[in-house]
Amino acid sequence: MPSLLENCRNFFDTDNLYKILNVEKTATEKELKKGYHRQSLAVHPDRVGKDEKDEATQKFQTLGRVYNLLQDKTRREIYDETGDIDEENDVTQDRDWYDYWRLLFHHITMTDIKNYKEKYQGSEEELKDLKEAYIDAEGDMDVIIDSVLCATIDDEKRFTDILADLIKKKEIPKFKAFTNEKKSKKNARKQKADEEAKEAEAHAKKLGINDEDSLTALIRKRQDSRQAASNDFFAQLEAKYAEPAKKKSKVDGKKKKK
Numbered sequence: 001m002p003s004l005l006e007n008c009r010n011f012f013d014t015d016n017l018y019k020i021l022n023v024e025k026t027a028t029e030k031e032l033k034k035g036y037h038r039q040s041l042a043v044h045p046d047r048v049g050k051d052e053k054d055e056a057t058q059k060f061q062t063l064g065r066v067y068n069l070l071q072d073k074t075r076r077e078i079y080d081e082t083g084d085i086d087e088e089n090d091v092t093q094d095r096d097w098y099d100y101w102r103l104l105f106h107h108i109t110m111t112d113i114k115n116y117k118e119k120y121q122g123s124e125e126e127l128k129d130l131k132e133a134y135i136d137a138e139g140d141m142d143v144i145i146d147s148v149l150c151a152t153i154d155d156e157k158r159f160t161d162i163l164a165d166l167i168k169k170k171e172i173p174k175f176k177a178f179t180n181e182k183k184s185k186k187n188a189r190k191q192k193a194d195e196e197a198k199e200a201e202a203h204a205k206k207l208g209i210n211d212e213d214s215l216t217a218l219i220r221k222r223q224d225s226r227q228a229a230s231n232d233f234f235a236q237l238e239a240k241y242a243e244p245a246k247k248k249s250k251v252d253g254k255k256k257k258k
Contacts, residue, residue, distance in 0.1 A: 004065055004085055011059040017066045017079065025080070029071060036067035037105055064097040117150045127162070131172055134163055139175025142189055153193035 005015040012020045018027065021035035040063055045056040069075050069085065079085060120126050129148050137143035144159060145151045151159070166172045167179075 004062065004069070007058065007062040008066065011055075011062050017070055020063065020066050021070070027070075032067065032070050033104070036063065039063055040101060061097045064100060068100075120150055121155075130159060130162060131166065134172055134175075134178070137177075139178030139181075141178065141181060142185075145189075153190060156189075 002010065008015045008017070008020060014020060018025050021027075021032060021039055023031050023035040027035065040060065043056065043059050043063060045053055045060050048056045069079065075085075126148065130144070133144045133147035137147065141156065141159070145153065145156060148155070148159070163172065163178065167174050
């Protein structure tokens with residue numbers, strides 16, 4: 001069986017455990033957990049097809065073992081000092097990493113998404129994200145809408161007005177893709193959005209599910225069509241504000257939240 005470091009090199013092209021979690025060597029326990037959460041969303045086996053499932057599962061398990069080691073103070077100190085890993089005393093190799101992940105992180109609900117959307121839209125955070133998306137996409141509205149959290153075709157007019165004002169104030173550069181966008185491109189974007197909405201609605205109707213599940217289906221449809229795990233709508237949203245699952249303890253034979 002390959003060692004943990006061998007798996008790290010195989011799946012992440014590095015044996016630097018901190019780099020795998022995308023954190024600094026001085027990372028706090030909270031920063032380690034946040035880094036693990038972000039990375040686990042990007043490599044979670046549920047995000048790939050059957051053909052890639054086995055490899056994705058191994059990568060997910062490797063990531064879990066990396067986090068588990070670094071959050072153990074003693075094992076982390078040994079790794080920091082020597083660069084080696086004591087695998088002989090690693091009792092986590094056979095752990096169910098799916099269950100471990102679910103214990104650590106709160107499951108996102110549609111209510112969470114709606115609440116976040118209400119706080120996010122129109123905020124300084126959204127404005128910052130919009131500016132960055134505009135510059136990164138060089139004014140391509142297709143990419144901008146796909147990049148900004150919670151954005152849909154309904155936000156296009158609002159985004160256009162905001163960006164036009166920022167260009168006028170010279171806070172962002174002027175890109176031809178934005179200022180000279182052809183009407184045919186706008187129409188194609190609207191048509192695509194309408195088709196996705198109809199597909200989600202039809203899917204919900206077929207399964208007899210409610211509007212919230214229909215929204216979930218639409219989100220899943222969007223992430224499937226983009227095929228961009230690290231930038232996908234649902235993953236970004238979870239990584240931004242998901243809360244850790246609350247620990248439970250048994251009191252008088254009954255479970256009670258701390």
